[in-house]
Amino acid sequence: MPSDQPRYAITELNRYATDLFAAAGVPPERAAIVAQLLVEADAMGHDTHGLNLCAQYLDHLQSGEMAARGEFTVIADRGATVVWDGSYLSGVWLTHQAIQLGCQRAKAFGTATISIRRSHHITCLAAFLPLATDRGLMITLASSDPSVAAVAPFGSYEAKFTPNPLAVGIPTATDPILIDISASATTMGLTARMEGRGEKLAGDWLVDNQGRASNDPAVLEADPPGALLALGGLDRGHKGFALAIMIEALTSGMPGYGRANGPTNWGAGVYLQITDPEAFGGLDAFTHQTGWLADQCRGAAVPGGAAPVRMPGDGALARRREATENGIKLYPNILESLAPWTERLGVIPPVCL
Amino acid sequence: MPSDQPRYAITELNRYATDLFAAAGVPPERAAIVAQLLVEADAMGHDTHGLNLCAQYLDHLQSGEMAARGEFTVIADRGATVVWDGSYLSGVWLTHQAIQLGCQRAKAFGTATISIRRSHHITCLAAFLPLATDRGLMITLASSDPSVAAVAPFGSYEAKFTPNPLAVGIPTATDPILIDISASATTMGLTARMEGRGEKLAGDWLVDNQGRASNDPAVLEADPPGALLALGGLDRGHKGFALAIMIEALTSGMPGYGRANGPTNWGAGVYLQITDPEAFGGLDAFTHQTGWLADQCRGAAVPGGAAPVRMPGDGALARRREATENGIKLYPNILESLAPWTERLGVIPPVCL
Numbered sequence: 178m179p180s181d182q183p184r185y186a187i188t189e190l191n192r193y194a195t196d197l198f199a200a201a202g203v204p205p206e207r208a209a210i211v212a213q214l215l216v217e218a219d220a221m222g223h224d225t226h227g228l229n230l231c232a233q234y235l236d237h238l239q240s241g242e243m244a245a246r247g248e249f250t251v252i253a254d255r256g257a258t259v260v261w262d263g264s265y266l267s268g269v270w271l272t273h274q275a276i277q278l279g280c281q282r283a284k285a286f287g288t289a290t291i292s293i294r295r296s297h298h299i300t301c302l303a304a305f306l307p308l309a310t311d312r313g314l315m316i317t318l319a320s321s322d323p324s325v326a327a328v329a330p331f332g333s334y335e336a337k338f339t340p341n342p343l344a345v346g347i348p349t350a351t352d353p354i355l356i357d358i359s360a361s362a363t364t365m366g367l368t369a370r371m372e373g374r375g376e377k378l379a380g381d382w383l384v385d386n387q388g389r390a391s392n393d394p395a396v397l398e399a400d401p402p403g404a405l406l407a408l409g410g411l412d413r414g415h416k417g418f419a420l421a422i423m424i425e426a427l428t429s430g431m432p433g434y435g436r437a438n439g440p441t442n443w444g445a446g447v448y449l450q451i452t453d454p455e456a457f458g459g460l461d462a463f464t465h466q467t468g469w470l471a472d473q474c475r476g477a478a479v480p481g482g483a484a485p486v487r488m489p490g491d492g493a494l495a496r497r498r499e500a501t502e503n504g505i506k507l508y509p510n511i512l513e514s515l516a517p518w519t520e521r522l523g524v525i526p527p528v529c530l
Numbered sequence: 531m532p533s534d535q536p537r538y539a540i541t542e543l544n545r546y547a548t549d550l551f552a553a554a555g556v557p558p559e560r561a562a563i564v565a566q567l568l569v570e571a572d573a574m575g576h577d578t579h580g581l582n583l584c585a586q587y588l589d590h591l592q593s594g595e596m597a598a599r600g601e602f603t604v605i606a607d608r609g610a611t612v613v614w615d616g617s618y619l620s621g622v623w624l625t626h627q628a629i630q631l632g633c634q635r636a637k638a639f640g641t642a643t644i645s646i647r648r649s650h651h652i653t654c655l656a657a658f659l660p661l662a663t664d665r666g667l668m669i670t671l672a673s674s675d676p677s678v679a680a681v682a683p684f685g686s687y688e689a690k691f692t693p694n695p696l697a698v699g700i701p702t703a704t705d706p707i708l709i710d711i712s713a714s715a716t717t718m719g720l721t722a723r724m725e726g727r728g729e730k731l732a733g734d735w736l737v738d739n740q741g742r743a744s745n746d747p748a749v750l751e752a753d754p755p756g757a758l759l760a761l762g763g764l765d766r767g768h769k770g771f772a773l774a775i776m777i778e779a780l781t782s783g784m785p786g787y788g789r790a791n792g793p794t795n796w797g798a799g800v801y802l803q804i805t806d807p808e809a810f811g812g813l814d815a816f817t818h819q820t821g822w823l824a825d826q827c828r829g830a831a832v833p834g835g836a837a838p839v840r841m842p843g844d845g846a847l848a849r850r851r852e853a854t855e856n857g858i859k860l861y862p863n864i865l866e867s868l869a870p871w872t873e874r875l876g877v878i879p880p881v882c883l
Contacts, residue, residue, distance in 0.1 A: 257610045258640030258809045287611030290641050292810055315779060330839045333830035338823070345772070347779045354779075356772040380765050388833030401831065408762060408769050412733050416761050419698070419709040419842045420773075422823065426668060426700045426707075429819040433811020437822035456611045457645055458786020466782040469790035470691070470775065477686035478754065480741030486683045489772045 183529035184504030190216045193527040194231060197515070200522035201238045202245035203267065211269045218301035220500035221493035223357075224508040225366030226301035232514040233443075234267070234298075235522075242442050243267060243297040249274075252294070252432075257286035260432055261293045268299035268320075268445050276308045276316070279451040283314055287456030293447040294432035295440075298322070303357035303493060306346030310353035313460050315452045316346040320445045321428040323435040328361045329404035331418035334384045336404035338436070340364050341424035348460070349468040355490025360421035362406040362414075368394050382406055424448075504530045536882035537857030543569045546880040547584060550868070553875035554591040555598035556620065564622045571654035573853040574846035576710070577861040578719030579654035585867040586796075587620070587651070588875075595795050596620060596650040602627075605647070605785075610639035613785055614646045621652035621673075621798050629661045629669070632804040636667055640809030646800040647785035648793075651675070656710035656846060659699030663706035666813050668805045669699040673798045674781040676788040681714045682757035684771035687737045689757035691789070693717050694777035701813070702821040708843025713774035715759040715767075721747050735759055777801075857883045 194212030199205045211234075219227030237243035244266045252260040259278065263271045275291045282289030302318050309316035319342065326336040340359035347354040362382035371378055372394035381390035385403040390411050396403035408417025428446035429435025435446055454463035471488050479485060512527070519526050547565030552558045564587075572580030590596035597619045605613040612631065616624045628644045635642030655671050662669035672695065679689040693712035700707040715735035724731055725747035734743035738756040743764050749756035761770025781799035782788025788799055807816035824841050832838060865880070872879050 253810060255640040255809050258805075260810050286639070287608040288641060288643050290805070294811070315783075317776075330827040330830050332836060332839045333827070333832050335831040337826050337830050345776045345779075347775070347783070354775060356776060358769040358772050362766055382766075386831075386833075388836060408766060410766075413715055413735075413761060413763075415842070416711040419711050422700070422707060422827075422842065423670075423698045423709060425823050426698075426816075426820055429823075430668075430700070430816040431805070431807065431810040433807075433815030433819070435819045435823075436826070437819050452611075452643070452784070454784065454786075456608050457606060457613050457784040458647070462786030463779075463783040466786070466788045466790050467779055470778050470782075470788075473690050473789070474683040474686070474775075477683050477690050478688040478739075479686050480739075483685060483741060486685045489768070489775065 182506040184506055185527050185529050186504050187216055187220060187500060189527050190219070190228065190505060193524065194228060196524040197231065197235060197518060197522060198238075200524055201235050203238065204246060207267065207270045210273050211267050214269050214273065214304045215300060216505070217304040219505050219507065220497045221301070221303055222496040223301040223303060223493070225364070225370060228511050228515070229508060230298070230300055232518060235518050237297065237443065249293070257282060257289055259289070259291045261291070263293045263296035263447075265295055265297050265442055265444055268296040268447065271296045272299045272305055272318070272447055272449065273308070275447070275449055276305055276451070279449055280309060280312055280314055283451040283453045288450060288452045290448075290450045292428070292431040294434035296445045296447050298443055299445050299447055301357070302342050302344035303355050303490070306344055306355045306357075307353065309451050310346040310348045310355070313348050313454065315348065315454065316449065318344045318447075318449045319424045319427055320447050321425055321435070322443065322445055323429055323438070324440045324442055324444060327365050327405050328407055328421060329384055331407055331414040334386050334388055334403050335401070338421055338425055340405065341421045341428075343420065343424060347467050348454070348464055349471055350464045351468065352494050353490060354467065354471060354488050355493055357489070360408055360417050360424060362408055362410055362417065365405070368397070368405065372397070381410065384411070535859040537859055538880050538882050539857050540569055540573060540853060542880050543572070543581065543858060546877065547581060549877040550584065550588060550871060550875060551591070553877055554588050556591065557599060560620065560623045563626050564620050567622050567626065567657045568653060569858070570657040572858050572860065573850045574654070574656055575849040576654040576656060576846070578717070578723060581864050581868070582861060583651070583653055585871060588871050590650065590796065602646070610635060610642055612642070612644045614644070616646045616649035616800075618648055618650050618795055618797055621649040621800065624649045625652045625658055625671070625800055625802065626661070628800070628802055629658055629804070632802055633662055633665055633667055636804040636806045641803060641805045643801075643803045645781070645784040647787035649798045649800050651796055652798050652800055654710070655695050655697030656708050656843070659697055659708045660706065662804050663699040663701045663708070666701050666807065668701065668807065669802065671697045671800075671802045672777045672780055673800050674778055674788070675796065675798055676782055676791070677793045677795055677797060680718050680758050681760055681774060682737055684760055684767040687739050687741055687756050688754070691774050691778055693758065694774045694781075696773065696777060700820050701807070701817055702824055703817045704821065705847050706843060707820065707824060707841050708846055710842070713761055713770050713777060715761055715763055715770070718758070721750070721758065725750070734763065737764070
């Protein structure tokens with residue numbers, strides 16, 4: 178991005194996005210939570226999954242695909258395990274609420290597992306992790322979208338499931354380790370962005386309809402279309418395929434709703450688990466191990482001239498610190514995509530620093 | 531393997547391995563469990579992690595690195611969460627016992643999570659999965675060996691952790707899905723076998739001390755040595771690295787014992803979780819989703835002439851059926867490696883079919 182790109186204070190972007198969602202009918206306290214987590218994603222540098230999604234969310238609030246108001250339904254609750262039907266309320270808000278409950282329950286039971294069916298999209302998983310790690314809890318969060326297929330099973334070129342993100346937040350005595358990966362070689366967001374620009378991906382992360390690896394998003398528009406490759410690609414993609422299946426089982430099997438129901442609404446099956454190290458070997462013993470490992474990895478030998486090893490989350494936390502201090506540079510087309518909504522909903526545009 | 535390779539009945543191999551462990555001082559009912567799970571691994575075709583490990587286990591029983599008798603210690607027990615100190619008893623036996631307890635606890639609490647510190651090696655993770663899936667339960671099982679380092683963090687060539695296997699058993703209405711992957715591009719067992727034969731690996735799954743991908747096990751003997759690559763390799767290895775870290779947190783952080791303690795004993799940190807779909811959306815709803823996904827994946831389009839997609843476990847279950855019917859062909863050097871023990875311990879060698 179050009180260095181003269183305007184910067185916006187996190188508080189100002191929170192205010193702006195809160196106003197947009199509230200004006201679109203979301204109760205203000207929920208709007209503030211959704212806004213905060215989208216801006217958190219931008220602050221961490223996950224710029225396909227922050228305010229970039231705001232216009233689509235507003236579209237869906239208007240069409241009713243995302244419910245602005247209403248409540249989720251508790252399908253099951255055994256204390257350590259909970260299932261909700263999300264009624265296609267904001268997945269960001271639902272996930273935030275589930276984490277709040279999960280943290281309480283994990284303190285009581287040692288672990289808490291919550292799965293949500295029929296949630297709307299839940300955006301950037303990494304943004305949720307500090308909600309648990311800040312309290313000394315480990316969190317695992319996964320989602321899939323049963324209305325979308327983008328990734329092919331190993332050996333096939335026909336899309337059958339989503340990239341299926343898996344995020345894990347791990348406390349240490351200092352910065353947490355924040356993992357946010359998918360079971361596919363690349364993401365739908367990045368592929369769509371490169372396709373929009375007419376550019377190739379940085380690696381052969383797609384498969385064409387002849388079963389060949391490709392870096393060209395055009396293979397997804399062929400007849401028959403290709404697909405995203407599972408993590409591991411043509412060589413070791415049985416492993417990414419296996420991870421994707423695990424996440425399907427957790428996010429569709431556990432809540433008892435998914436692809437087999439043929440949903441057409443943009444949405445998510447959500448699985449989250451929070452674990453309290455105090456119920457196991459103790460938080461100090463836990464962070465002694467995780468901190469030691471992080472130090473060992475950061476100090477591992479690298480080839481001459483190469484950058485030192487970074488732990489997952491190191492980059493995101495550094496970007497977030499920078500954003501907190503100096504504001505966020507938004508990805509170029511984001512405010513443009515929101516301009517019609519800003520006008521229609523009568524919201525004050527964000528003022529740059 | 532040559533087609534005239536002798537075949538052994540599963541019951542006969544169980545008898546033989548039970549006799550060996552019992553003669554080495556393991557209580558007979560424990561010896562039978564260890565034997566059965568090693569032979570199960572061979573039956574599934576995981577032939578580096580079945581009876582191939584028997585001679586090493588007998589060595590360790592003799593040296594005392596594996597405790598033949600004695601009890602594990604309960605470090606913590608909150609019902610849904612349990613921690614044991616395994617006292618370096620057989621990891622196969624400990625894991626089997628933990629799964630029995632975990633299945634009971636999962637029925638009561640919805641999920642049960644058990645972590646074990648200071649277990650001895652736990653062999654092939656896939657072999658344990660049917661113990662839970664046969665009861666309609668989902669199981670996740672992971673381990674790491676804090677006394678060994680073989681895999682480099684992403685960006686480095688210096689080994690800092692183990693391949694860190696992750697196995698997941700998922701019930702369907704028919705055959706279960708049996709996942710057994712590692713967070714590394716290949717395994718130590720396969721690499722050692724290829725090195726012993728003076729052969730190259732089938733892919734560039736190692737990294738040399740210049741940071742280049744390699745298929746030559748000799749890079750592990752260089753000065754300084756290279757390492758196994760994380761899943762995803764030089765391209766997407768940040769994802770495999772992330773998975774490895776997650777497994778380290780679960781297997782060392784949770785039980786509160788691991789690399790930071792500098793253990794030298796061959797052993798394992800073990801993490802297992804059993805989840806009862808009945809506590810979530812119900813077993814029928816669960817298997818409806820998982821079975822539908824399996825059918826969709828098996829039927830996914832493949833390039834002309836290619837084999838259909840296999841679900842994880844399809845191959846292992848087919849091999850197990852074949853072994854049950856026609857006996858097991860053991861990997862060539864296995865009985866040879868056990869011959870000195872057979873004689874020393876006065877055990878009757880296995881009789882082939």
